[in-house]
Amino acid sequence: MKASDQAVRQRRTITGLLVILLLAAAVVALRTGARPSRWSDLWPSNNTVATEIVFSLRLPRVVLAGLVGMSLAVAGSLMQALTRNRLAGPSLMGLGPGATLAILGAMILGKPSVPELSAISFVGATAGGLLVFAVAAASPRGATPPRLVLAGAIVGGLLNSVTGALIFRLQLAEVFLYWTLGGIGTTTWTQIIGVLPLMVSGISISWLLAPSLTLLAAGEERARTLGLHAERVRALTMLAVLLLAGGAAAAAGPVGFVGVMVPNLCRTWTGPSVRRLLPIAALAGALLVVTADLITRKLTGQIIDIPLGVVTAVLGAPSVIWIARSKVRRLP
Amino acid sequence: MSRCAPLVLAALLLLMVCTLALFAGSHWLSPHQLWLALTSSENPSADLRLLSTFRLPRVAAAVLIGALLSISGCLLQGVTRNVLADPGLLGLHSGAHLALVMLLLLASPVVAGNLRIPVAFAGAIVTVALVFATSRQHGSTSRDILLIVGIAMGAALHAVGLLIAFSAPSEVLARAMVWTTGNLSGVGGREVTLLFLTLAFVTPVALGIGKQMDLLALGDDCASSLGVSVTRVRLLAVTLGVLGASVCVAVGGAIASVGLIAPNLARRLVGPRSRPLLLLSVCCGATLVVLADTIGRTAFGMMELPAGILVAAVGTPYFLCLLVFR
Numbered sequence: 001m002k003a004s005d006q007a008v009r010q011r012r013t014i015t016g017l018l019v020i021l022l023l024a025a026a027v028v029a030l031r032t033g034a035r036p037s038r039w040s041d042l043w044p045s046n047n048t049v050a051t052e053i054v055f056s057l058r059l060p061r062v063v064l065a066g067l068v069g070m071s072l073a074v075a076g077s078l079m080q081a082l083t084r085n086r087l088a089g090p091s092l093m094g095l096g097p098g099a100t101l102a103i104l105g106a107m108i109l110g111k112p113s114v115p116e117l118s119a120i121s122f123v124g125a126t127a128g129g130l131l132v133f134a135v136a137a138a139s140p141r142g143a144t145p146p147r148l149v150l151a152g153a154i155v156g157g158l159l160n161s162v163t164g165a166l167i168f169r170l171q172l173a174e175v176f177l178y179w180t181l182g183g184i185g186t187t188t189w190t191q192i193i194g195v196l197p198l199m200v201s202g203i204s205i206s207w208l209l210a211p212s213l214t215l216l217a218a219g220e221e222r223a224r225t226l227g228l229h230a231e232r233v234r235a236l237t238m239l240a241v242l243l244l245a246g247g248a249a250a251a252a253g254p255v256g257f258v259g260v261m262v263p264n265l266c267r268t269w270t271g272p273s274v275r276r277l278l279p280i281a282a283l284a285g286a287l288l289v290v291t292a293d294l295i296t297r298k299l300t301g302q303i304i305d306i307p308l309g310v311v312t313a314v315l316g317a318p319s320v321i322w323i324a325r326s327k328v329r330r331l332p
Numbered sequence: 333m334s335r336c337a338p339l340v341l342a343a344l345l346l347l348m349v350c351t352l353a354l355f356a357g358s359h360w361l362s363p364h365q366l367w368l369a370l371t372s373s374e375n376p377s378a379d380l381r382l383l384s385t386f387r388l389p390r391v392a393a394a395v396l397i398g399a400l401l402s403i404s405g406c407l408l409q410g411v412t413r414n415v416l417a418d419p420g421l422l423g424l425h426s427g428a429h430l431a432l433v434m435l436l437l438l439a440s441p442v443v444a445g446n447l448r449i450p451v452a453f454a455g456a457i458v459t460v461a462l463v464f465a466t467s468r469q470h471g472s473t474s475r476d477i478l479l480i481v482g483i484a485m486g487a488a489l490h491a492v493g494l495l496i497a498f499s500a501p502s503e504v505l506a507r508a509m510v511w512t513t514g515n516l517s518g519v520g521g522r523e524v525t526l527l528f529l530t531l532a533f534v535t536p537v538a539l540g541i542g543k544q545m546d547l548l549a550l551g552d553d554c555a556s557s558l559g560v561s562v563t564r565v566r567l568l569a570v571t572l573g574v575l576g577a578s579v580c581v582a583v584g585g586a587i588a589s590v591g592l593i594a595p596n597l598a599r600r601l602v603g604p605r606s607r608p609l610l611l612l613s614v615c616c617g618a619t620l621v622v623l624a625d626t627i628g629r630t631a632f633g634m635m636e637l638p639a640g641i642l643v644a645a646v647g648t649p650y651f652l653c654l655l656v657f658r
Contacts (some may be wrong), residue, residue, distance in 0.1 A: 087480070150416070150476075153483045157588065158648035165641045256487070299499055306498045310491045317488030321466055324480040 011276065014269050020284040022066070025290045029062045030054050032297055037140045060187040061114070065293040065308075066286035067192070068184070068252045069262075071199045073285025074278060075244035076259025077266075079204050081213045081274050082237050086150060086323050089260030090125075090245040092152045096256060097159035098128020099249030104163055114194025114250075122198065122246030131155050184293055184308055196246030203282070205240040209233060210275035215273065222306065255309045257316025258285055264323055288312070338601040339608065342615035346395070349619050353391045353626040354383065373626060384610035393519040394625045394639070395618040397584050398594070400576040402617030403531075403538055405591025406610050407573035410545045411566050414475040415599070418592035419577035421479055423463050423486035424456045425586035428578045429508070430493040431455025436504045437496060447454055448582045449526065451475050456578035459489060515638040516584050516625050523583045526634035530579045534572050535614075549604065589642045589647030596650075620646070 031039075033053070072090060079088040092095055102124025105111045112120065134152040212233045215223045220230055248255065262285045263277060270276040292311040299306050355361045361379060369379040401419065409417045419425060429479030435444050435451045467474070467481040497508035544565045547555040556562050577591065595609065600609040624642040631637075 147476075149480050149483065153421070154648055157644060161588075161641045161644035161648075165637060166646075194462070306495060310494045310498070311493035313487050314495060317484045317491065320484035320487075321481050324477050324484070325466070325469060 007271075009269060011280070015283065018280065018287060022283060022287045022290065025026060025294065026062050026066070029065075029290055029294045029297075030058050032294060033058060056189075056241070060192055061184055061293070062159050062191050062290060064187045064192055064195075064251055065184055065290045067195070067199055067290030068248045068255060069258060069285035069287070070282040071202060071244040071248040072255060072258040072284075072289070073262040073266075073281040074203055074206055075241045075248070076261075076285075077263040077274065077277050077281045078209075078213065078237050078241050078244075079259070080263055081217050082234065082241075083148070084217055086264055086326075087149050087260065087320065089257070090241070090248070091254060091256035091258075092149055092154045092156070092260055092320075094128035094132035094152050095125040095242070096128070096243040096249055096254035097156040097163070098126070099246055100254045101125070101159050101163050101169050103168075103250065103253075104166055108166065114191055115197075118250045120248060121250035122242060125246040125249060128155065128159060129238075145230040171282060175244065180277075195247045195251045198243045198250070202240045202243035202247065205236060205243070207275075208280060209236055209240065210273075210278055213237060213274045214272065217274070252308060255289065256313050257320065258312055260289060260320040260323070261316040262288060264319065265283050288315070339612050340614065342612055346615050346619045346622070349622050350391055350395065353394070354387050355392060356626050356630050357387060357594065367547045389520055389524050390516055390625065391622060392524045393516055393527060394622040395576050395586065396524065396531055397516070397580045397587065397622030398590055398618035399614040400527065400531055400534065400580050401590040401621075402594035402598075402613040403534055403610060404573040404576040404614055405581075405617075406595045406606075407538060407545075407569040407576075408591070409595055410548065411477065411573070412478060413549065414478065415596055416475075416479060416592070418589060419573070420486070420586065420588040420591070422482040423459050423489060424574060424577050425581055425588070426486040426489040426493065427459025428452040428456040428581040429586060430489045430496075432582065433493045433497050433500075433504065433508045436507055438498050449579055452578040452582035453575055456574045457571070457580070459485065460574055464570075487587070515636075515640065517636055519583060519630075527579060527583060534576050535610075537568070538572055538610055539607055541568060542610065544656075545569065545606045546604075585638075585640060587621065588644050589650075590620055590643055593617075593643075593647050593650050594620060635652065 031054075038050070051078045075095075076089045079090065079093065080086055084089075099121040102120050106117065106120045132148065132152045135155060136148045168250060212223075212228055215226060215228055216233055217229060223230055245259075263281045266277055266281045266284055270280055289308070290313070292315065293308055295311050296306045296308050355363070355366070359382065362384070365379055366383075369383070372410065386576075404419050405417070408419060409415055410424065411417075431451045431454060432448055435447060439447065463478065463482045463485050466485070467478040469477070493508065499506045544555070544560045547558050547560050548562065548565060550558075552562050555565075596611040597616045598609050598613035602612050620643065621639060624646065625639040628637040628639050628642050
């Protein structure tokens with residue numbers, strides 16, 4: 001009893017700490033930009049140009065970054081619980097590359113609106129994910145964690161090379177180059193409203209599913225005897241993952257490694273319970289992407305901005321090495 | 333005799349593809365035109381100049397790069413005892429790429445041009461050493477972990493390279509982006525010479541350690557009891573593999589998965605013995621790159637599609653088959 005009290009207190013401390021850090025990062029991000037802001041500009045009642053910049057340019061960007069991070073971290077948590085594989089994540093499993101290619105195709109063919117983009121991105125993520133799982137499951141030893149990563153790397157490589165070929169062939173170069181490496185450029189509130197339905201529905205489904213997922217992860221036999229529809233839970237989880245990954249890709253392109261890294265870090269504090277993991281992972285994911293976006297703005301490139309996906313890859317790839325080296329690559 | 337047949341056939345195929353590649357292009361030549369060009373009395377005709385200054389170096393570079401990457405793949409697969417090992421998957425391309433971007437940024441263009449091969453080699457060998465060291469656990473290396481660490485290390489170094497390139501002046505960025513896809517446009521006689529010298533150095537040594545590599549495949553204990561100095565052969569093979577691949581990156585950029593496809597294709601045809609495998613995969617790899625480069629510069633009109641993208645498009649399905657059906 002004592003130990004569990006302590007665990008609860010630790011989780012509360014961590015949640016509080018994450019909220020404070022996230023708010024701090026958001027405030028710093030609101031004040032950072034080409035035009036320096038004073039503290040008073042953060043107050044909406046002052047009707048100045050500086051306030052206008054903060055509320056119609058910087059705030060949407062920060063909010064979108066937070067939403068993207070949240071979605072990716074939650075999607076990663078779900079995938080890891082579902083496949084019992086610590087190396088699972090939206091970008092490693094072909095969801096990100098699939099969505100990117102689909103969006104690029106749509107952008108070449110026409111001028112899709114934001115809700116249309118979300119739908120297309122969802123379809124692309126589905127196709128990419130299905131391809132990776134099909135390939136890994138068809139290999140003789142089944143979809144083991146390393147097989148999945150390999151299949152993901154290869155299918156992702158193929159999808160990315162097609163994306164690269166399209167960009168190269170059509171000389172779309174700079175704008176698309178930035179976008180296909182993952183980035184949150186100028187953001188408007190309409191853009192956020194366009195992707196919000198995907199993210200909100202994905203997060204709510206995952207919150208409702210979390211207890212069943214924890215049970216399922218503990219063993220399918222036991223879950224069945226407790227009256228769980230394993231297939232239904234799996235299908236709904238995949239739906240939530242695709243909604244979240246599709247939404248994130250529609251908003252920011254392929255931002256890699258967030259979905260793998262964050263849940264693994266957070267699980268050391270929360271243990272295997274998915275419901276305990278989700279809020280902390282969501283907060284940490286938002287914090288990570290808001291900070292990474294802030295870094296990209298601090299390191300402004302000479303021609304184009306530094307893509308967000310590049311920063312998250314630098315931060316996240318070492319964590320994959322760490323997971324691969326750790327003894328438990330499968331979740332308990 | 334039956335072991336020679338695939339080799340002879342592959343060599344013939346390579347020859348045919350090369351001839352085709354010489355004739356093909358935005359300006360197609362016919363054998364008749366070539367004959368006229370060679371025999372015409374006027375000093376170098378336009379067709380001959382086109383052939384000798386543009387087509388020939390490019391086809392030669394494609395052959396040499398394909399050959400070097402295949403040897404590199406063979407050696408790395410032998411050392412790691414993993415048929416899925418490949419210079420790209422081990423993070424080697426990204427390491428060389430990062431080193432080259434840093435060189436471009438720090439040195440003047442002339443110095444950078446002269447130093448790029450040693451620098452690419454240094455970047456690649458440090459990366460491979462890092463990948464091997466990081467994936468080693470309790471004195472042994474699991475094959476799957478090695479590849480995951482390689483993929484992750486490659487992604488991280490690639491991202492660092494892009495990070496540097498994006499904050500650099502535009503000409504560095506443009507060059508860096510060309511290197512990431514693998515493109516053979518703009519190779520000249522100098523590059524061909526460099527590639528040729530590397531191949532001329534790597535091939536005999538790789539063939540020379542063929543016997544030891546065969547024994548190494550039986551396991552470290554077995555090989556060392558048969559008198560192979562395991563560490564030395566390993567070190568030599570990895571160094572040669574990295575040298576071959578990094579010279580290719582320095583000249584033509586990262587052409588992915590040739591080092592994976594060619595040796596596996598060859599293994600299907602002649603079996604796992606090192607020497608025939610090495611020779612046949614050289615032919616396969618060269619054919620593949622020449623074909624990809626030729627298609628890339630002819631099939632899409634005026635715009636050239638980089639060879640790296642085409643090889644990836646061919647290579648991925650093949651790799652998937654390998655993963656599924658082995």
